[in-house]
Amino acid sequence: MSDLSNTTNKEVIKHWVHIHGDYLYGWAYHKTGSRETAEDLVQEVFLAAVKNFDGFKQESTPKTWLLQILNNKIVDHYRKSAKKTLPLEDQVHQFTDSLFNANGNWKSNGLEEAWSHETNLLDDPAFNDVMNVCMDDLPPRWRLAVISKYIFDKETLEICQELEISKTNYWQVLHRAKLLLKKCLEINWFGAN
Amino acid sequence: MNVEKVMTKMLLSCKEATFLIEKKSVHRLSVVERFRLYFHVKLCLVCNLYQHQSKTIEKAINKWVNTEGNPNDILPKKVKDQIVEKITEN
Numbered sequence: 001m002s003d004l005s006n007t008t009n010k011e012v013i014k015h016w017v018h019i020h021g022d023y024l025y026g027w028a029y030h031k032t033g034s035r036e037t038a039e040d041l042v043q044e045v046f047l048a049a050v051k052n053f054d055g056f057k058q059e060s061t062p063k064t065w066l067l068q069i070l071n072n073k074i075v076d077h078y079r080k081s082a083k084k085t086l087p088l089e090d091q092v093h094q095f096t097d098s099l100f101n102a103n104g105n106w107k108s109n110g111l112e113e114a115w116s117h118e119t120n121l122l123d124d125p126a127f128n129d130v131m132n133v134c135m136d137d138l139p140p141r142w143r144l145a146v147i148s149k150y151i152f153d154k155e156t157l158e159i160c161q162e163l164e165i166s167k168t169n170y171w172q173v174l175h176r177a178k179l180l181l182k183k184c185l186e187i188n189w190f191g192a193n
Numbered sequence: 194m195n196v197e198k199v200m201t202k203m204l205l206s207c208k209e210a211t212f213l214i215e216k217k218s219v220h221r222l223s224v225v226e227r228f229r230l231y232f233h234v235k236l237c238l239v240c241n242l243y244q245h246q247s248k249t250i251e252k253a254i255n256k257w258v259n260t261e262g263n264p265n266d267i268l269p270k271k272v273k274d275q276i277v278e279k280i281t282e283n
């Protein structure tokens with residue numbers, strides 16, 4: 001790349017910092033729950049954009065391209081924190097186990113019916129705020145599995161390789177993540193309302 | 194033997210049943226698994242309700258991952274300037 005085009009690329013990306021920076025920051029903050037992390041990730045995105053400017057195809061919009069880089073950075077971020085937090089996972093695992101009795105059957109909590117009374121639950125902004133809290137509460141590795149599945153629509157095999165786990169393990173992670181979300185929503189939404 | 198024990202033995206515990214409900218969303222169940230899950234859910238109200246809850250949570254996750262940031266979340270000017278500076282140096 002010539003110095004001249006390099007300088008031009010940099011000018012383009014600096015312009016993007018001003019028009020897309022807030023959007024990316026908001027997205028990263030929503031997904032990570034930390035302002036500091038969001039700031040770091042957004043900075044990494046723009047620096048990566050300078051490096052890989054050749055990878056930017058004119059058929060995608062700058063915003064889409066930057067968001068794609070950001071989503072990859074978010075997954076990297078979770079992957080790093082996932083490695084550090086295995087003890088936490090054990091604790092949470094015990095918690096999801098405690099939803100069942102010794103035979104592996106539900107301990108009743110009296111909220112089973114409450115769910116079915118709700119219509120248009122997802123249109124309620126307050127419910128989505130609670131959901132945000134509950135997603136934050138997932139251990140990083142579980143959240144990583146959930147995010148890989150739902151943001152990227154990744155196939156099971158790819159997610160298993162990424163997390164270095166077997167298929168059965170992955171199904172277990174999905175199962176426990178679901179149970180934890182259910183419990184969290186019941187405590188913070190159905191039980192509270 | 195009480196009813197709960199018989200059911201658990203023949204037709205999965207609730208823990209196993211909910212595991213299969215989740216597994217089903219990403220992988221095809223075997224004939225035996227489908228059979229056992231089908232009857233478990235027929236007989237167990239809580240797991241029957243769980244199937245619906247699981248779908249609701251699924252929708253909520255989908256909504257969560259596609260939710261954009263709050264427009265009030267602004268990247269501080271100081272950080273923007275810092276990024277621009279780093280781009281220049283790089």
